[in-house]
Amino acid sequence: MAQRPRGTRDFAPDEMAARSWAADRVRDVFRRFGYHEVQTPTFEELELFTAKSGEGIISELYDFEDKGGRKMTLRPELTAPVMRMYFQDHAFDPKPLKWFYHGPCFRYDRPQEGRYREFWQFGCEQIGAGTPLAYAELIALGAGLFEELGLDGVEVRVGHVGVLGRLIDRLGLDDAARGELMRRIDKVDKEGTEQAVAFVDEHAPGHEDFAALWNPQNPVDAMELVGDDEAAQAGLAELTAVWEHLAALGVEPRLDLGIARGLDYYTGVVFEFHCKELEAQSQLLGGGGYDLSRVFGGQPTPTMGFGMGFDRTLVALEKQGAALPEAEGPLAYFGALSDGARKVVLETVAQLRRDGLAVDVDLMGRKPNKIAGAAQAAGARYLVIVGERDLESGVVQVKDLRSGEATTVALTDLGHEVLTHSGGFDPRDMN
């Protein structure tokens, strides 16, 4: 018996109902912000990802050689494929271009909480604007996603790689030391600032003020920190503008100049959304500004976007005890006790289904008590069993399985009208 591959999951109806619900909610928020959904292949040429992120990432890729000898890989993320799509066929679409996407991604990782080898990402790219307002709207969109889902306690951290970069430049570290410092800065969340500050004290004496990196509450306060460094001042001025727009959009960010955003290609404002319910994997969303035109060979194009961990978001919702929907049962469950009755039942069922209602019918030719049991198990609201006796009398019992009450209905009315009036039930209430 074959097993499920490591780090993957099966989703049963109840869990799938919750995931679909959440996905629908998220899609709707993107729509409200003027984004359009796009989709790219689940596998791409290996080169697409090594070009953007370096050869080092291959160890975490599900790469393979296809039957034509091409080096391919399941996609580990969606930014590169979507930008490939943009530069390939849509580079001259009107700006700003606002695209969002949702789909499975694959990484050859060690499975942990909120971390799987096949995982689902929502994300978006906003191409062409590059303004502070564009950043603000993008961050507000991210905040809107979690608000829509009802997730509480999501912290919005915003920083700027330019500012952090200039501050570190001043320390005069070599590449190796710089890399180590970045790692420690990235871990400030877990280990506190001591590790990073101690590292600076040791390797770049005379920069004790580095610890102040985590002090400013807003970009204006941070101005003092960077002194007369023009590039850093420019970055903070950009952040200041973002702050103003975010205030108008109803989002309160926290300044975090330590956001390193893992790798290199981010160029401007960067941000991360965290949720404390998740211990080791608290980051729910991350993104920032970048420009991949050099990788794909096109016009310089200011772009920004983010990726949102859909699986982690669902874990966080569960941990907060959010009421997520379960699989819904049919409105009515039908059974027939004779060939003649079956004809009536099937005709009724067919019509109700055309009318858009979810109705189920016994497929196993069972006895009345078994049909009733199956209806209950299926989560049906109404039960209708038709036998010879009903055909002769011309009326049939429609039983409300919630109240246990039965109403008598004429066989000829056994259709949409009957069910909409039965027990005062209106199918529109199902939504």
Next chain:
RNA sequence: GCUGGGGUAGUGUAGCUGGUAAGCAUAGGAGAUUGUGGUUCUCCUGGCCCGGGUUCGAAUCCCGGCCCCGGCCCCA
């Protein structure tokens, strides 16, 4: 790549200081009784993660692998 814990019917479990048919609960199917669900009775389906080893004998002990739940590394 490193590391802690764990794998017994679909689900939840007992057995696990080696030894009679691997027990219990629940679930699923059929039948009996009821022309209308969870009551009762009967029957059936279905399990020791995989592979080696030790032993007269392994669910039980040993080794390896696979998978699950965590932590580290990493996290585009």
